[in-house]
Amino acid sequence: MDRATMQERFDRLVWRVEEARIKRSEHHIVKIVAVSKYTDEEHIRLLYDLGQRAFGESRVQSLQDRVERLDDLPIEWHYIGRLQKNKINHLIRANPFLMHSLDSIELAEALQKRLAEHGSRMECLLQINSAKEETKAGVMPESAVETYLKIKEECPDIDLRGVMTIGAHVDDDAVIRKSFEVTYSVYESLQKDGAQICSMGMSRDFELAIECGSNMIRVGSLLFGE
């Protein structure tokens, strides 16, 4: 992809986000995380050059490699993938700006233990399985508030900043909307406990997510896809 095509895709995305957020409220600000798992370093540099600063990776190994190789750029790295317990130390070393995919109390406890050993902290979001899909990670919406508060209580080195979800994987907009609404209502009830980030919306559904209150979207294929 050449620079002009990248610029066109980026501008188009920025405008669509702009229209969606204004529809919700003039004061509603949405952050774009460019998911770079599909692309190479050269394209990350290209998009960085066009002004994008937040990038997301879904594999610990790729995150580590890119943090290292793009060390000359002040990129804000997000980790959005499923975390296996044996990769925790690697993730701590990569030191992401935000980890979106804390998906169980067990994972939180394991992460807490390692963070204490390293003397580090990590900002995280609690992932919610908002459509209750078997193939998806995350805590069930009914127990999300309780789990969030428990992690906050028991894991002093994890800074919980909010929630994340992946919209229902279906064609029916009403079902996708429902999964975003469920997540937003969990987020709303956690605002008094410091939740500030509601990460939802990907290439196919970010406008709907913003309409439902998302303030952080994770977009990959629309920017970097074929």
Ligand SMILES: *Cc1c(COP(=O)(O)O)cnc(C)c1O
């Ligand atoms: C890959 C991925 C995205 C981006 O998906 P696109 O549909 O390509 O925009 C967002 N969130 C998570 C958790 C992902 O794994």
